Amino acid sequence: MNEQQNNTIHHLKWFGLPRLMPYLRPYLWIFVSMIILGLLTGLVDIVMPLFQQYAINHFVAENTYNGIWIFAIAYALVLAAQVIMSCISCYQASYVETCVARDMRRQGFHHLQTLSFSYFNQNSVGYIHARIMSDTSRIGGTVTWDLMDGLWNMSYLVGAIFVMLRINWKLALCVIVIVPIVALASAYFQGKLVKLDRRIRETNSQITGKFNEGITGVKTTKTLVIEEKMDAAFRDTTNHMKQISVHAAHFRALFQTVISFAAYLAISIVLWRGGIITKEGLMLVGTLSVFLNYAQGMMNPVQWVVRAMSDMITVQVNIERFTALMDTESNVVDRPEVIEKYGDTFNPKVENWEPMTGDVEFRDISFQYPDGEEMVIEHFNLTVPAGNTVAIVGQTGAGKSTLVNLLCRFYEPTAGQVLIDGKDIRERSQLWLHSNLGYVLQTPHLFSGTVLENLRYGNPNATMEQIEAACRLVSADKVIARMDGGYNAQVGEGGDMLSTGEKQLISFARAVLADPRLFVLDEATSSIDTVTEQLIQDATQKLMEGRTTFVVAHRLSTIRSADVILVVNGGKIIERGSHEELMARKGHYYSLYTRQYAEENTRAAWQGA
């Protein structure tokens, strides 16, 4: 989706290099030396054919091989110099490329850790991921290699023209006229190809999408007996793909043909005009041969210079996207005086942190999502004494997480205040709040690594005894014991190697280790096997004991035991009260509860059967 809006090619000043200056500055000297060495290598390339000229004009023409040893040594020395210079400049280019990409990635990642939730809600993971992974490496590659390629070829071109003009300016001019024609043709073809390549990429992703549909929808396809229709639709897309690809191939073939034809055209001109000059005795044969060399050799560099420039233009999009990320500012920031006292995320001043009791108050809160159209909460008031439990219930997509988002300060209220222990949460640092907060997600998220590493996420300083105790408390110990490697078992990317139930228990233990005063639980809706389900219910009860808890609840047991129940529908809180009060009202909660009750008990009945 995001591909679409970036189809226009952007033009930044100086190819966007000034915006990259902060990242290039540390490597400025290497960068400069790389450019100088690259230019020098290009110039040495000009010198090489002159050896051939000398050999023919001197040794062959004068029929002697006096001094051929010196000639050979000189040749070898120049060759060595060229090889060393190109080796160094190549390494320097990769060095700058790698380091610039690394630094951009580092700072991009760092910056992401400070951005507020609205950014993550508005941009897909894939989109953000591409900004710090692929954009950075593309930028790094382009500003080094394309720049060097361009300059190297440019210097070869300029050098060759210079030498040719020196040898015989009239003959040189005959060849040089071809250069701008080749340049224009290259620019034309390159431009066409960039556009066609984009269309090819789009069609390609369509094909991948169709494969995905064909595989995930296979059962439906079979039951509807529409295999042939699906096949036909797929073939339409691949036909389209073939058409544009072959169209692009036409251009590519024509492009190559024009360049190589131009080179031979240059040769034939030199052979004709140069032949006459040589025949008249105004030019030596060796000189003619070297002239032929340059004439043929200068057409490819023209193409490369054009290609480098085209890459520099297309990379603008990447530069712009990356800098846009870096320019995005968090809309949840600690105030300077708060940072002064409590420290920031990366340098906390833990010694100034007050302990948290856990009294929570929502005072006259109104809230609207930054990308939303209307207030989802208006003048909401709620006091939760320390240790109490608030259950938030409602159907999927009803907006149950809004209050939780405000409490965690993932968002800030549009009006009103969230108070903890009687103080506005904005008067303390985010890290202070988050350090006192335990959060268990509906779809538990683990990080790749061992079970132990994941548990330590809750508290890096926890001792093994504390960890084991925490696991026992929520009955995660038995699950872990069953795993291959116990606490050192790998959980896989995103915890994929564990079942949902196992992940959940480990994330409970992780929350216990953090020993938070405030506890936020987003209960899972997906059904887990009965044994694990029971373990999780027990763990939930234990976690809630003595902590101020907000639960986005699905289980009746959790809901019934809450001190306050908030019923959410259409993003708004429509009912509040205790279970008994709400049941008596026979409103939204009543029907929600009866259905839930029936479903839960039906499930239980089957399991008992």
Place this chain on the structure above:
Amino acid sequence: MNHSKESRAKLLLRLVKGSMRFFVASILCMAIMSLSEMIVPQVISMTVDSVIGERPLEMQSYLRVPLEALGVDIAALPAYFSQRLWALSLVVAGLALLSAVFRYAATLATNKGSETLVKNMRDKLFTQLQKLPFQWHNQNQTGDLIQRCTNDVDMVRNFVSMQLISVFRIVIMMCLSISFMFSLNARLAWVAVAAVPIIIAYSTIFRLKIEKYFFEYDENEGKLSAIAQENLTGVRVVRAFGRERTEIEKFEAMNQLCTKLSLRLSKLMSLFWALGDLVSGLQVMLILVLGTVFTVRGEMSTGNLIAFISYNGMLTWPVRELGRVISEMSKAGVSISRVGHILSSQIEQDAPDATEDPIQGDIKFENVSFSYDGENTIIDNVNLTVPQGKVLGILGGTGSGKTTLMLLLEKIYAPTEGRITIGGKDIAQMRTSWVRRHIGMVLQEPYLFTGTLQENISITQPEATLENVRAAARIACLDDNVQGFAKGYDTIVGERGVTLSGGQKQRSAIARMLMQHTPIIVLDDSLSAVDAQTDAKIRAALNRSFGDATVIIISHRITTLMRADKIVVMDSGRIVQEGTHETLSQQEGIYRRICGIQEAVREEETQ
């Protein structure tokens, strides 16, 4: 090992079949192109020696013979061209044009071949995937299959259209330039050729090392990418635990490792290129120096020296390429096998004498059992009759086998024991598509394809009008919703379109099924995401439109099933109770228990 390689080659041959002619044409064009380019140095050489210089014209026999056959007086040529140098330059330009035309043709042919190849591969894969049995799909992961259909297909394409073709081109270039060199001066040619094995051996060895380094780097870059990915998907956890610093440290450590590995790779690459430059540079130097000496000694002419140097330049580049191509080719074998895994799996196939018996009469399950693996029984000896035109309700818990039973009827799976008959005819003897076309089935989790809502509903009836579609949608209680959409029935749905709610999806699937007008209808828990009132409304509308169709409804809601002509209760793959709502409500058993539990809901619904 040998066997698998042989089948790989066979498979490759099968894949390349349709595009072979393009590749052959491309290689032929390349040969002509190279040949005409290779004649240019000869022309230059003759010009330098005999037109500009005074040497008598020595022409190679492959040029002399055809020219003489055309009646050209070879000896008079130098004098002729000496007055008309432009004509010689026209000869060069003509050769250039010839080579340009064939270069164009070769590039185009390669690309056409490559695009045809990739299209054929993709089409074959897609068709195959549609035809493979559902059980096969169950055993293979979507992500992995897509990798095979995209990355591996590209690898195979590159192997054929880039690497294989490159090898041919390189060999042609090498053969031509070497033979031209030998015709000019055999001794010098031996010197030039001596470097070839050195360069190939050296670049192949280097490549292997580079490959190893690259693999390590690539693996760690994957890890870095995964860390970023996890951080983004787990952003809530990171923030809630205040672990930003740990995350940055973790990322930075891997970032540094990647940088280190990348620089190690760059160092090797720079060295590789520099050494390659050095070796081929020295070879060029040797040829220049020795050639000069030979020329001074009178063993070859100046023109020949210039031509020889040109040919040598045409030799060194392809030789250096060869090392790269060889190392890349080794990777393709795995991809061919991975694509082969899909293409050589057994597809759903009817017996050649499969029948198309009329689908009417009672549906009978006779001693039907089913198991995926032969160990865990999913369906255990089910005997059941569904009389034609009647409604059967199935009540069952998760994993009771009720859905599997329906998939057996639909021939998605085949019973391991027993048989299913319709009107007394075993469905196993009937054509699969015939059976499926006569059963309208709404799956538990319906799938909508990317396209408009209208396209989705009328997917089985392309000629249906919007009015037909709306009629079906009205029965499914979907029409009102759709009228609320800005684009109505033109709203794009599916993975790349608007996300519909679970209930809207289910109702779209019901409308889609209604378009089929089948004699048998199966609703597999198809109203679970719809609220109770709408559920009741849809059921009423459905009842009116079913006509004389045989209907099977699966649900966990009593209200959905209670009006069925017959109700069976399934548990652990077996039928545990059978009767009508009235009889089952009287009986002691699970049906009555669940009835009791859901009573409150029923009361609320009827209010």
